[in-house]
Amino acid sequence: MSTTTATPPAAPVTKAQPGKVTQLRVLNSEWIKLRTLRSTPITLLVAVVIMVGLGMLITWAHASHGGGPNGHSDPVNGAELSLALYFLAQLAIGVLGVLIVSGEYSTGMIRASLSAVPKRLPVLWAKALVYAAVVLVLMTAASLAAFYGGQAILSSYGEAVKISDPGAARVVFGTGLYLTVVGVLGVGLGALIRNGAGAIATLVGLLIIVPGLSHLLPSSWSPHIVPYLPSNAGGALLNVVPDSTLMSPWSGFALFVGYAVALLLIAGVLLKRRDA
Amino acid sequence: MIVASNLTKRYGDKTAVDDLSFTIKPGIVTGFLGPNGAGKSTTMRMIMGLDTPTSGSVTVNGRPYAEHAAPLHEVGALLEAKAIHTGRSARNHLLALAATTGIGARRVDEVIDLVGLHEVARKRAGGFSLGMGQRLGIASALLGDPATVLLDEPVNGLDPEGILWIRNLLKGLAAEGRTVFVSSHLMSEMALTAEHLIVVGRGKLIADTSVAEFTRSASRNIVRVRSPHADRLRGLLLGPDVTVDSPEPGTLEVTGLDSDRIGTLAAEHGVTLFELAPQQASLEEAFMELTRDAVEYHATTTVAGSVA
Numbered sequence: 001m002s003t004t005t006a007t008p009p010a011a012p013v014t015k016a017q018p019g020k021v022t023q024l025r026v027l028n029s030e031w032i033k034l035r036t037l038r039s040t041p042i043t044l045l046v047a048v049v050i051m052v053g054l055g056m057l058i059t060w061a062h063a064s065h066g067g068g069p070n071g072h073s074d075p076v077n078g079a080e081l082s083l084a085l086y087f088l089a090q091l092a093i094g095v096l097g098v099l100i101v102s103g104e105y106s107t108g109m110i111r112a113s114l115s116a117v118p119k120r121l122p123v124l125w126a127k128a129l130v131y132a133a134v135v136l137v138l139m140t141a142a143s144l145a146a147f148y149g150g151q152a153i154l155s156s157y158g159e160a161v162k163i164s165d166p167g168a169a170r171v172v173f174g175t176g177l178y179l180t181v182v183g184v185l186g187v188g189l190g191a192l193i194r195n196g197a198g199a200i201a202t203l204v205g206l207l208i209i210v211p212g213l214s215h216l217l218p219s220s221w222s223p224h225i226v227p228y229l230p231s232n233a234g235g236a237l238l239n240v241v242p243d244s245t246l247m248s249p250w251s252g253f254a255l256f257v258g259y260a261v262a263l264l265l266i267a268g269v270l271l272k273r274r275d276a
Numbered sequence: 277m278i279v280a281s282n283l284t285k286r287y288g289d290k291t292a293v294d295d296l297s298f299t300i301k302p303g304i305v306t307g308f309l310g311p312n313g314a315g316k317s318t319t320m321r322m323i324m325g326l327d328t329p330t331s332g333s334v335t336v337n338g339r340p341y342a343e344h345a346a347p348l349h350e351v352g353a354l355l356e357a358k359a360i361h362t363g364r365s366a367r368n369h370l371l372a373l374a375a376t377t378g379i380g381a382r383r384v385d386e387v388i389d390l391v392g393l394h395e396v397a398r399k400r401a402g403g404f405s406l407g408m409g410q411r412l413g414i415a416s417a418l419l420g421d422p423a424t425v426l427l428d429e430p431v432n433g434l435d436p437e438g439i440l441w442i443r444n445l446l447k448g449l450a451a452e453g454r455t456v457f458v459s460s461h462l463m464s465e466m467a468l469t470a471e472h473l474i475v476v477g478r479g480k481l482i483a484d485t486s487v488a489e490f491t492r493s494a495s496r497n498i499v500r501v502r503s504p505h506a507d508r509l510r511g512l513l514l515g516p517d518v519t520v521d522s523p524e525p526g527t528l529e530v531t532g533l534d535s536d537r538i539g540t541l542a543a544e545h546g547v548t549l550f551e552l553a554p555q556q557a558s559l560e561e562a563f564m565e566l567t568r569d570a571v572e573y574h575a576t577t578t579v580a581g582s583v584a
Binding site for chain 1: 324326341346347348358360362365371373375379
């Protein structure tokens with residue numbers, strides 16, 4: 001604060017600290033909002049339990065039944081195996097991203113938020129940034145825990161990999177990055193569609209159902225479409241040995257980030273133009 | 277100071293606000309009056325920059341609301357009772373809003389005490405009654421100690437004690453030199469709280485007048501006279517600017533003469549009077565009269581049994 005002078009009592013209207021709205025203050029506001037809803041820790045806990053707990057369980061099940069007659073013809077890399085549950089965890093992360101925005105529309109909170117920040121865009125940027133930071137930290141930690149937990153199980157079967165093995169570190173940290181982008185996609189879809197159910201359905205369709213349907217495409221089309229679907233592009237980062245039918249790991253991830261940023265920008269334009 | 281010029285909002289082919297112009301001055305409470313669906317809430321949302329006008333403009337303290345660097349210090353608004361995330365506590369809700377402009381927890385606790393929500397400040401807002409929601413909305417409106425206060429139907433859901441509290445709060449805010457703009461569909465409430473009135477119907481401006489003026493013009497001074505010589509009396513009373521109706525034999529309703537004059541005339545001509553009663557139309561009646569053509573939703577059907 002600047003120097004305080006005695007306020008003249010004659011002034012008809014006294015103003016409490018005339019503080020400007022800044023992006024940093026809006027970030028702080030969104031951070032308060034995020035941590036003061038019960039759904040936040042619950043959903044994030046679910047994501048961690050899926051990643052670490054369920055991930056280790058699957059790793060154990062896979063390894064312990066791997067060598068016998070029912071064994072897998074297709075050997076799975078230990079790093080990929082221990083992190084395979086990112087596929088389920090992305091639902092929790094994406095859904096919470098949607099709810100951060102759609103929850104404000106369904107409750108009417110958005111009118112309070114946009115009255116406080118009438119320029120509007122800082123609210124969207126802050127929501128995306130705060131959530132991305134939280135997801136990045138938490139899911140990178142969960143990925144490391146799932147990796148080391150998984151390798152501890154695999155070591156008794158002699159199948160453990162080390163983080164220094166080629167591609168392993170990229171997959172471990174890539175999982176945290178991938179989930180962060182999913183979180184931002186959720187925020188973008190929430191802001192774009194504003195209705196929670198609609199945005200969640202779109203998210204699930206985009207990340208899970210559409211790639212699953214891609215085998216229906218004529219085989220001559222597939223190479224031109226399949227690698228560029230959002231979750232396939234982002235998922236390229238998560239293969240220890242790059243998949244030749246997909247984009248290269250980092251360019252695929254860059255495209256995935258591009259989708260999320262584009263979605264957020266479109267949502268921003270609409271947020272600015274639509275009536276709240 | 278709020279200035280609206282030719283403010284218009286259309287939703288499809290429905291015009292919610294139609295070419296509305298007005299100026300809301302500081303230092304007094306201005307009532308924004310109109311039947312349901314008259315466009316009051318839409319106008320308030322446009323003032324707050326939540327809805328974009330189809331045409332025209334509205335400024336607060338000299339510029340559009342969204343262009344203020346410190347908006348919460350310019351305008352505090354209660355737009356809908358529950359513009360609150362139901363899962364968050366009242367205090368956290370206020371902390372989050374306060375953070376956008378650097379207001380700290382001390383001011384948050386101050387406004388919580390001011391609106392009397394101390395006991396429930398840490399409870400989830402989803403469980404709040406309508407009245408508690410209104411109080412929380414008022415707390416958020418006052419957070420930034422704003423020069424202009426905008427309240428949409430603040431007395432909705434409040435008990436008599438709460439209504440009295442709002443009335444005094446609004447008058448207090450105006451006395452401090454603030455601009456206070458309050459919407460209501462209850463004329464009687466506005467008559468007690470406001471000094472000036474903006475009356476709208478179907479999105480159009482119907483009246484922009486002081487409450488005193490509105491009351492004066494509203495009370496059409498009718499004097500009801502009952503006399504066994506009604507017909508003779510009618511002849512005596514009639515003149516320019518005087519109309520006499522006879523709703524039933526032996527009863528006259530006189531407009532344009534006061535009861536003193538009628539009594540004197542009757543005495544001078546030896547006319548017996550059984551009753552001489554000035555009738556004042558209530559404010560509510562005057563308001564209904566004024567907005568009759570502008571009411572969006574008329575109750576046109578009567579209960580079937582009563583018709584038969």
